[in-house]
Amino acid sequence: MDIHSQKILILDFGSQYTQLIARRIREAKVYCEIHPYNCGLDFIRSFSAKGIVLSGGPSSVYDKGAPTVDKRIFALGVPVLGICYGMQLASKLLGGKVERSKKREYGGASVHVDDKSDLFKEIVPKIKVMKEPGVVCPDYLPFSNLSTDEAPLSVWMSHGDKVQELPKGFRSVAYSNNTSYAAMEDENRRIYGVQFHPEVVHTPNGDEILRNFIFRICECMPSWTMKSFIETAVADIKEKVGGDRVVCGISGGVDSAVAAVLVYRAIGSNLTCIFVDNGVLRKNEADKVESTLKKSFRMNIRRVDASNRFLKKLKGIEDPEKKRKAIGGEFVRVFEEEAKKIKNVKFLAQGTLYPDVIESVSFKGPSATIKSHHNVGGLLKKMKLKLVEPLRELFKDEVRALGRELGMPDEIIDRQPFPGPGLAIRIIGAVTEERCDILREADSIVLEEIKGAGLYRKMWQSFAVLLPVKTVGVMGDERTYENTVALRAVTSVDGMTADWVRMPYEVLERISTRVINEVRGVNRVVYDISSKPPSTIEWE
Ligand code: XMP
Numbered sequence: 095m096d097i098h099s100q101k102i103l104i105l106d107f108g109s110q111y112t113q114l115i116a117r118r119i120r121e122a123k124v125y126c127e128i129h130p131y132n133c134g135l136d137f138i139r140s141f142s143a144k145g146i147v148l149s150g151g152p153s154s155v156y157d158k159g160a161p162t163v164d165k166r167i168f169a170l171g172v173p174v175l176g177i178c179y180g181m182q183l184a185s186k187l188l189g190g191k192v193e194r195s196k197k198r199e200y201g202g203a204s205v206h207v208d209d210k211s212d213l214f215k216e217i218v219p220k221i222k223v224m225k226e227p228g229v230v231c232p233d234y235l236p237f238s239n240l241s242t243d244e245a246p247l248s249v250w251m252s253h254g255d256k257v258q259e260l261p262k263g264f265r266s267v268a269y270s271n272n273t274s275y276a277a278m279e280d281e282n283r284r285i286y287g288v289q290f291h292p293e294v295v296h297t298p299n300g301d302e303i304l305r306n307f308i309f310r311i312c313e314c315m316p317s318w319t320m321k322s323f324i325e326t327a328v329a330d331i332k333e334k335v336g337g338d339r340v341v342c343g344i345s346g347g348v349d350s351a352v353a354a355v356l357v358y359r360a361i362g363s364n365l366t367c368i369f370v371d372n373g374v375l376r377k378n379e380a381d382k383v384e385s386t387l388k389k390s391f392r393m394n395i396r397r398v399d400a401s402n403r404f405l406k407k408l409k410g411i412e413d414p415e416k417k418r419k420a421i422g423g424e425f426v427r428v429f430e431e432e433a434k435k436i437k438n439v440k441f442l443a444q445g446t447l448y449p450d451v452i453e454s455v456s457f458k459g460p461s462a463t464i465k466s467h468h469n470v471g472g473l474l475k476k477m478k479l480k481l482v483e484p485l486r487e488l489f490k491d492e493v494r495a496l497g498r499e500l501g502m503p504d505e506i507i508d509r510q511p512f513p514g515p516g517l518a519i520r521i522i523g524a525v526t527e528e529r530c531d532i533l534r535e536a537d538s539i540v541l542e543e544i545k546g547a548g549l550y551r552k553m554w555q556s557f558a559v560l561l562p563v564k565t566v567g568v569m570g571d572e573r574t575y576e577n578t579v580a581l582r583a584v585t586s587v588d589g590m591t592a593d594w595v596r597m598p599y600e601v602l603e604r605i606s607t608r609v610i611n612e613v614r615g616v617n618r619v620v621y622d623i624s625s626k627p628p629s630t631i632e633w634e
Pocket of ligand 1: 418511513515589590629630631633634
């Protein structure tokens with residue numbers, strides 16, 4: 095079956111959770127795409143979705159210029175599910191009434207649902223299990239064997255307005271203390287709405303509700319698997335590239351490595367990978383990545399040791415954004431020099447992911463640049479290269495599943511994200527070779543201990559930061575005056591928000607003892623307990 099034939103269209107009204115809706119649907123093995131709410135009825139028709147989801151959004155349906163959609167989407171014969179703002183908008187467009195509330199309802203709530211509605215069939219309420227010290231993520235467990243009639247569902251609410259009067263043809267299928275219309279349905283026209291957010295983890299039964307929509311109501315088949323994705327992607331790459339040569343920059347990160355292996359699967363030795371060692375990589379990182387990709391896949395890899403060039407460019411720079419620019423600019427120069435040595439290169443392969451694609455077409459416009467990330471846009475123009483981006487449709491977790499399906503080792507697949515500017519943005523202040531060495535050693539102990547404690551895969555990122563702070567200590571009988579290392583460990587789903595890890599004290603103790611004893615030049619270790627926002631994950 096064509097992997098794109100059974101698909102759901104998500105119209106984005108600006109909710110911070112829209113991407114999560116897509117991820118939940120993909121996890122159910124159904125393909126879906128996010129498009130801005132104003133993509134037009136012609137586009138919506140031509141998309142041929144089996145179902146349409148209207149996302150939440152920050153507006154009120156009564157705001158001047160509030161995002162809306164052509165009412166005719168409700169007459170296409172395609173099931174529609176409105177979430178939060180999406181439900182309010184559907185109500186308003188179909189003749190119901192929406193009430194402007196003075197107070198926002200934000201956070202956990204309980205709703206009683208009608209399990210005769212297709213949306214809530216066969217759902218066993220789950221409850222949250224409390225976070226204990228040392229437990230990295232919260233968990234949700236089924237709530238004995240009570241049905242939804244007897245026990246309410248825990249859901250996540252985040253809304254100002256609410257539906258006050260249902261449109262004609264609709265009935266209420268859920269209520270809470272705060273509203274008689276926490277969910278609504280018109281079974282005949284197959285139009286549904288939920289006031290809460292089924293896509294977030296704080297609605298523990300949310301994925302079942304979304305699955306009910308896509309399978310029971312839209313009658314989709316679960317055809318989106320990484321196995322079938324590979325077949326389609328390999329055929330597409332072959333067709334696009336033909337017999338031309340492709341270069342791909344690999345950084346040691348998951349995305350570029352998976353993109354490279356996928357392109358290699360399609361065109362074999364016509365692909366050359368370039369791995370730039372910028373001198374600010376982790377300990378043994380370049381060796382490990384090179385040997386894994388060469389050993390397991392026998393790929394063409396050119397490794398360029400450009401550490402001296404990068405360190406020279408970084409000399410004396412303290413400002414984080416200037417560090418990023420220096421590294422980004424030098425990367426493009428080194429990459430270009432190397433790529434020019436390969437004859438007849440026509441394409442550049444990149445591991446661009448779906449979240450970047452959505453960001454660039456978002457109706458909200460590009461989000462404010464808090465930290466600039468390097469890109470190779472300049473290369474394309476200068477070298478007249480065309481782009482191959484085989485991961486453009488995928489989320490990060492799908493990239494990992496794809497890598498596994500391609501037979502890539504866990505060592506690469508399960509890597510935590512590592513920023514392009516590497517250790518340079520984890521050495522606060524000026525970057526020198528000596529400071530790189532100190533941080534590399536400390537960081538390697540951090541990783542070793544976290545892996546040893548079985549925590550590595552449970553965390554989004556865990557690493558050491560070298561501070562420009564010297565403090566007094568005592569070692570043996572001698573007074574020392576040395577560097578401070580900060581330890582950072584966070585959980586996150588996408589890097590946009592993050593929480594600090596409630597790390598077991600024993601692990602903290604082992605890390606601290608080993609770093610102070612084994613790394614020359616460090617006499618103090620501190621633990622970072624800031625979440626994002628208001629902090630960021632990296633220190634620079
Ligand atoms: P922040 O520090 O903004 O980081 O909370 C969010 C995620 O992005 C990574 N990061 C970068 N990745 N180039 C990259 O390729 C960069 O300049 C950069 N800065 C931050 C960071 O490691 C985290 O996963």
